[in-house]
Amino acid sequence: MNFKKTTVFFIVIFVLVLHSWCETGLVIRKDSYNKSNNEFFQRLSYFQDNGGMKNDIPDNRLVPFITAVVEPQLIEDREPFKLVILLDTSASVKTEKERSIGLFMDILDKTPDNSVKAYATFSNRMRVFKRPESAEPENIKEHLEKIDFKGPTAYFDSIYYALDLFDEGAPLEKKLLVVVSDGIDEVNVGSAQLMSVYSMKDCIDKANKKGVKCLTLALGTERRSEYNLKGIAEGTEAKMITDTKSFSNFLEDMLRDRFTIILDDPFLKDQLYTREVNISVNYKGDTLNILSEIDMKNKDRKFPDDVFSVYKEYRISLEDIIIDSPKIILTAYAYRYGKNTNAPKVEDIKVSVRCQVSPYKVDRGKDPHNIALLLDKSGSMERLWDKYLELISVFNLKVQDNERIHLYSFDSNLKRIPGNKFDVNPFLIRKNVIPKGSTALFDSLFKEVLELYSVKGQKSILLLSDGIDQRYEMDKAPMSKKKLKDVKWALKDSKIPLYAMTFHKEANHFVLKQLSIYSGGKYFYSPTEKSIDEFFSSIRKSVSGYYDITFSFPGFILDETKVMTEILYFKDKEEQDSCSRLYTINP
Missing domain, CATH: 3.40.50.410 (von Willebrand factor, type A domain)
Incomplete structure (x- = not known):
């Protein structure tokens, strides 16, 4: 599909500001260039306004373009005319x-x-x-x-x-x-x-x-x-x-002074797609950008209107485009205040050629999502212990391939439960974890936030607890040295959402709600399978899906060449967003 940009062609490559990580839109997260086969690799994600990811863009709506800077040859002469003596x-x-x-x-x-x-x-x-x-x-x-x-x-x-x-x-x-x-x-x-x-x-x-x-x-x-x-x-x-x-x-x-720019088509392997040729001319600080389009398949040419400098002092008129493969020849006239003026100097001319790339390959995937499942195993959990294990069984059935489970239990200390990151086995938990002892809820959560913070990828915490921090069967005093406010700030700073679930009617609902809401998660009282579905639905909205795009340079690189790659996202043939990278390629 031969898409065309609906916006004005970018200013010459040298003044481009490269796309970087941002809040929304199409973003290049990872990229590389393989010199041996002139192949580019780029991993993209699309960040939406609501903080989620757009993971359902069809492959043919992500289209790569390459712009190459070319060294022009400049010929100055007079306007041709017919003379009879x-x-x-x-x-x-x-x-x-x-x-x-x-x-x-x-x-x-x-x-x-x-x-x-x-x-x-x-x-x-x-x-x-x-x-x-x-x-x-x-x-x-x-x-x-x-x-x-x-x-x-x-x-x-x-x-x-x-x-x-x-x-x-x-x-x-x-x-x-x-x-x-x-x-x-x-x-x-x-x-x-x-x-x-x-x-x-x-x-x-x-x-x-x-x-x-x-x-x-x-x-x-x-x-x-x-x-x-x-x-x-x-x-x-x-x-x-x-x-x-x-x-x-x-x-x-x-007669007008005429200047002719001769350039080599950098994309000789492609004779189907349109070339967008941009000529940037500098006249004493005034830059004029002349954009023309050449349909290589049908040999059609699209001429721009005359281009004026900022203060209307200079004007350039593109007169003719000749396609003589591998050469592209463009002829133009220059004016100052409406009168003929000298052609620009070759050092004041920058030329770039842009072309859609085909074929290309799109693979898609999702980044790992780390879920820390924290199970309160203090003595206060014993009465409803079986319900929590049944809930974990439901949770285990709904885990997807990209979700990594970090299973912990805590009483007065936080401990990792050995097991497979892709599977939570309730039988092993029943065998190895016995509910008893005091509850250092805040200390355990604070410690877990610190551990998760260093883990790459996205993170979420699922807390199964009654929300009570206390010395069990003693004076019922708080067990943790950390306070609720310490954990809330740690969750907010790390941007890790916490989802809390409890079956206990006498649970500290205030604490569990505060931890959940303040961190961007949610609190579930008396959870069911529907609650587990809601938990996964919520965390998967923010899962970063990615698109791996691979494409080759459609030409021959004989000298050091500056190129810019662009990935354009189209919807209904209209450009929605784009991202770009600048490379210097050596043969």
Whole structure:
């Protein structure tokens, strides 16, 4: 299942704060990375608001993602555009042949290499350069020098037909026609008769419809037609110029600086899931994060809206994404206060790629729960001893595999009853434990809390007692040195809940209730099998279940790589929670 995050992609890996133990939500409790097979292992638990654990998340709702930091290659250039140079070779400019060719070649030299170019000459008609005469600048110059500048001038017709050259090849947004001419349209030198069929308006309308600017580079001095030269230029939002420096300035205003980021896809083993590519660009303390999505299966690309810095000073526009496996190529433009600005430096660019991981394995289990069963074996328990043993038999039948039983008895001292941690045998208790003697209830409980505190995992205490702390068959004075308040504070500080059960009508109900309620447990008078069920139901609500997730890095690690793993919890295809870890992996 290909899930997608509904929240905004995280800021670049370097500023991430890793998930740690917290009160609620999905938490990584244990994790490791196996270098030999590029495998990650993570043990998770989900803590709920009520203090319990969510142990019923379906396997397919816990989905791993990996984000890898990649080292980008940065290429800076200008915005590509289509250029057509149209050179007047009529008789009216014959005396300026050398200058005309020089201007033509200067324009070529000042044009960015990534532009798409076409060339043509004209006198009474337009002639387009073909290969090999247009292959290299040397070929072009040699071809121009062989042309005999003569004949009438079809200025407007040549411009009109030259505009059709922009329809060929890959479409580009910016288009420029440079006309090197004196602007004269005539049948013969000095004639007032126009050579062209099309008018200035026809040319302007066609150019604007195609989105072409017509820059005119004026030849001649006395006889040139500035009206025609300026008319065509200004009608297409360009200008008439007289030198190639002005051409460079015009390009500077027309073209944006472009930067291209080339990166290697770090997840080559996976060609199904979407890549989320995040580019973090820093401009003098202002960070812009550009998030794009690439569907590797369908080759679809999702472009973000333009990204602005905090104070709207900088803006970056992602123009294109090319997938050329194993390369991903992203092209963008940068602006400052709405105007073109320089590309960022490579050291100010951080790039990360995020991908869902599949296949992966989920195993689940529960942590051990330590139950200390404390049985009062003082003389006051003798009369109802059999009832307590019967209750222990019921308890024994309901113990689950993850529950460890610590069985103790106490009178004036606390003693461990030997036996299996997974089984409480009432017959062994009847054989080895005889109710007699005084009751050091508070001392025994205090001691047991201290012992349990050092035991790993979750803990609970089940106390079977009449709640009376006394010297039996003597002066009935308290036996313990510790007081009720000492035990209550010890239980609270250790966060160990105590559940008390008694059959004695004459029990110290106040003490048993105080111990139970203050510790977060519960008190049961005259308990039954239902009471045992309620006890187990209560402690199992807080049992920490866990999910062991194993998955591999879906690519090849050739250099030291920083990666972040995420486990996302989805419900109804909406992300509910997540947790993450950061690793530095060496090949």
